[in-house]
Amino acid sequence: MSLTSSTLERYVDRISPVHALDARVKVLMTLGYILTLAFLPNGEWAALAGLAGLLWWGVWQARIGLGLVLRRAFVALPFALVAVSLVFARPGAPLFDLTIGPWQLTASDAGLIAFISVVIKSWLSVQAALMLIATTQVVDVFLALRAFRLPTVLVAVMAFAYRYLFVLIDEASRMLRARECRSAAHHGRRGGGSIGWRAAVVGQMVGTLFLRSYERSERIYVAMLSRGYRGEVRTLDTQPLDSRDRGTLIGVLATLALIIYAALVW
Amino acid sequence: MESQWLDGLALGLHIPDGFLTTPVALAWWVLTVVAIAVAVRRTGSELDERQVPLMGVMAAFIFAAQMLNFPVLGGTSGHLLGGALAALLLGPWSGVLVMAVVVGLQALLFQDGGLLAMGANIFNMGVATALVGYGAGMPLLRLFGGRSWGLAIVGFVVAWLSVMVAALLTSVQLVLSGVPAAVAFPPMLFVHTFIGIGEGLITFAAIAFIIATRPDLVKSLAGVVSPAGLERRAGGGLIGGVTVVGLLFAVGAALASPLASGDPDGLERVAEDQGFLGRASDAPYAILPDYTIPGIDGSISTILSGVIGVALVFVLIYGITQAVRARRGDAPNA
Structure with a gap:
C-alpha cells in the first residue's frame, strides 16, 4: 500500500464554498488563524471557543467531515507529553503534590492552565493546516507561495519534490517489501543479524534509493528539455481575486482581530 | 504502513504549533530565512535549470529514505533524518535547501510539525x-x-x-518557551x-555503498573518498581514529550531563548535606563554572554554555585537522 491514500488529497476535488476560494486567500487565512492562536494568552477559554467555532464552521462549510479533521489532528498529541511539565513549572497556587523518586513536584493552577491552553492551541493549529491542505490543490498552494514572493527556485524545487514524492515513496515501499520477502525467520524468532548488520542493510537500501533517484532526475530533466523546458515552470493560472475571495479574507481576518482584541482588552 | 511511518517521525523532532512562544518561533523563522537566502545565493551559480529537477527529486529521496527503517529493540525502529547525508552527498548549501523543502x-x-514552528x-x-x-x-574526511x-x-x-x-x-527552543530545562534536555538528548x-x-553504509557504485555522482566527496580508498585495509591508524571517536562521544556526554539535571549532582548533594560545600572552591581555570555563564542566570545560561560547548567541539575538530594538514604539508583541498 502506498502512502498516497493517507494524504488528504482525495478531499481536494470536492465542491464547496471553501474549495472554491483562491489558494492565496486560504493560505493567508490559515497563517492568520495560527498566528492568532499563538498570540492568544493562556486561559482565554472564551476566545479559544470562538476560534474553534470559527474553524469548525469552516470545516462544515467545506463538507470534509469534522470527525476526520478532529481525528487526524491528534498527530501532534505525543508532543503534549513535553508540555505536561508546564503543570509543575509555573508558579501559582499549588493544586497537588507528586513524588517521583527523589523529586517532589508541585502542580500549580497557572501551570495547569498553561498546559491545557498549549494542547488546545496545538490541536486547533493542526486542524487549520489540515483544512488548508484538504480543500486546496497543493499545486495552487505553491502558486500562492510564488505570489507571496518566495524565491522562484525554492518554489520550483518544492513543486518537483511534491511531484516525485509519492513516486519515490512507492519505490521505497517496494524495497521494504522485497526485504520482507527475503527475510525468512523462524516462528517467534526475529530474523536478520545484529543491529549493525540491519543498519548496514538499510544503509545500502538508502544508497540504492539515492542512485535510482539521481538517475530518475536525469531522465526527468532530459524529458523536460525535449518538451521545451527552459528553467522555469510556466502557468496560465494567475487569476485576480474576485469579490467573494476578498470578502471572505477581510471577514475572517477581521473576526480573528476582534477575537484577539477582545481577549487582550477584556 | 502509515501509522508505523508517522510513529517513527513523531519520535523525531518536529515541533507542532502551540509549543513555542511566538517570539521564539518568529526569531527562528528569521534565522531560517537568512540561512535559506544564503543557501539560495550560494547555490545560485550552480543552480541552473538542470539542478532544479535534481534538487526536487533529492528532497523527495530524503523524504522516502526516512521511511526505510530497521527494527532496533522492543518494537522501536531506527530510521534516517538525512541532513548530514544530504550535505555530504550534495554539498552544504544544496543540503540546506533540500532539507528545508523536506521539512516544509x-x-x-x-502536519508533521507546525507552520509557525516551521522556522x-x-x-x-x-x-x-x-x-x-x-x-x-x-575536514575529518580529509584528515583520514x-x-x-x-x-x-x-x-x-x-x-x-x-x-x-x-x-x-529543539530543547533550547522549548526551554526558551517556558518548558523547564530539567524536563526538556534529558529525555531529548537521551533518546x-x-x-x-x-x-x-x-x-x-549509504555513503560507502554510493561511493563503491557510482563515485562520479558525489562531486562533493570527490578527492576525499575514492573507491580505491574503500578497498584499502584498515591500518594501524585505526586506534587513533577510534580514540578520536571516543573523545567526541565523551565531549558529547559531558555536554549532555550538566543539562541533564538542574538539581545538584550526587557529590554536590552530599556536600550540601554534610555542610562541606562552603569549603570547596572552584577550580581557577573553570571557564563555565557549574556549566553556567557568570552574570547570566537560569536556563539561558545553561543553554548558552551548551552552545559554547558545541562550538568548542568544532574548534577542536578544525584545529586538529589544520594541525595534521600542516604537518603533512598537504595542499588545500587535496
Missing part, C-alpha cells in the same frame, strides 16, 4: 544538521585521507553529532543519543 513539505502535507523545525533538522554534517565531516575506516568513523560521528545538535536546538547511532550507521 512534511508540515504542509502531513525552528527547518533550522534544527535542515540547516543545523546539514551544516554540522558538512562542516565537521569534510579517504581510507575506508576513516569514512566509517566520520560518517558515523558526523551523523550522530548532527542528530544531537538538532535535539539540543537521540540512540536515534543518532542508527542515523550514523545508516549514513555511513
Whole structure:
C-alpha cells in the first residue's frame, strides 16, 4: 500500500464554498488563524471557543467531515507529553503534590492552565493546516507561495519534490517489501543479524534509493528539455481575486482581530 | 504502513504549533530565512535549470529514505533524518535547501510539525544538521585521507553529532518557551543519543555503498573518498581514529550531563548535606563554572554554555585537522 491514500488529497476535488476560494486567500487565512492562536494568552477559554467555532464552521462549510479533521489532528498529541511539565513549572497556587523518586513536584493552577491552553492551541493549529491542505490543490498552494514572493527556485524545487514524492515513496515501499520477502525467520524468532548488520542493510537500501533517484532526475530533466523546458515552470493560472475571495479574507481576518482584541482588552 | 511511518517521525523532532512562544518561533523563522537566502545565493551559480529537477527529486529521496527503517529493540525502529547525508552527498548549501523543502513539505502535507514552528523545525533538522554534517565531516574526511575506516568513523560521528545538535536546538527552543530545562534536555538528548547511532550507521553504509557504485555522482566527496580508498585495509591508524571517536562521544556526554539535571549532582548533594560545600572552591581555570555563564542566570545560561560547548567541539575538530594538514604539508583541498 502506498502512502498516497493517507494524504488528504482525495478531499481536494470536492465542491464547496471553501474549495472554491483562491489558494492565496486560504493560505493567508490559515497563517492568520495560527498566528492568532499563538498570540492568544493562556486561559482565554472564551476566545479559544470562538476560534474553534470559527474553524469548525469552516470545516462544515467545506463538507470534509469534522470527525476526520478532529481525528487526524491528534498527530501532534505525543508532543503534549513535553508540555505536561508546564503543570509543575509555573508558579501559582499549588493544586497537588507528586513524588517521583527523589523529586517532589508541585502542580500549580497557572501551570495547569498553561498546559491545557498549549494542547488546545496545538490541536486547533493542526486542524487549520489540515483544512488548508484538504480543500486546496497543493499545486495552487505553491502558486500562492510564488505570489507571496518566495524565491522562484525554492518554489520550483518544492513543486518537483511534491511531484516525485509519492513516486519515490512507492519505490521505497517496494524495497521494504522485497526485504520482507527475503527475510525468512523462524516462528517467534526475529530474523536478520545484529543491529549493525540491519543498519548496514538499510544503509545500502538508502544508497540504492539515492542512485535510482539521481538517475530518475536525469531522465526527468532530459524529458523536460525535449518538451521545451527552459528553467522555469510556466502557468496560465494567475487569476485576480474576485469579490467573494476578498470578502471572505477581510471577514475572517477581521473576526480573528476582534477575537484577539477582545481577549487582550477584556 | 502509515501509522508505523508517522510513529517513527513523531519520535523525531518536529515541533507542532502551540509549543513555542511566538517570539521564539518568529526569531527562528528569521534565522531560517537568512540561512535559506544564503543557501539560495550560494547555490545560485550552480543552480541552473538542470539542478532544479535534481534538487526536487533529492528532497523527495530524503523524504522516502526516512521511511526505510530497521527494527532496533522492543518494537522501536531506527530510521534516517538525512541532513548530514544530504550535505555530504550534495554539498552544504544544496543540503540546506533540500532539507528545508523536506521539512516544509512534511508540515504542509502531513502536519508533521507546525507552520509557525516551521522556522525552528527547518533550522534544527535542515540547516543545523546539514551544516554540522558538512562542516565537521569534510575536514575529518580529509584528515583520514579517504581510507575506508576513516569514512566509517566520520560518517558515523558526523551523523550522530548532527542528530544531537538538532535535539539540543529543539530543547533550547522549548526551554526558551517556558518548558523547564530539567524536563526538556534529558529525555531529548537521551533518546537521540540512540536515534543518532542508527542515523550514523545508516549514513555511513549509504555513503560507502554510493561511493563503491557510482563515485562520479558525489562531486562533493570527490578527492576525499575514492573507491580505491574503500578497498584499502584498515591500518594501524585505526586506534587513533577510534580514540578520536571516543573523545567526541565523551565531549558529547559531558555536554549532555550538566543539562541533564538542574538539581545538584550526587557529590554536590552530599556536600550540601554534610555542610562541606562552603569549603570547596572552584577550580581557577573553570571557564563555565557549574556549566553556567557568570552574570547570566537560569536556563539561558545553561543553554548558552551548551552552545559554547558545541562550538568548542568544532574548534577542536578544525584545529586538529589544520594541525595534521600542516604537518603533512598537504595542499588545500587535496
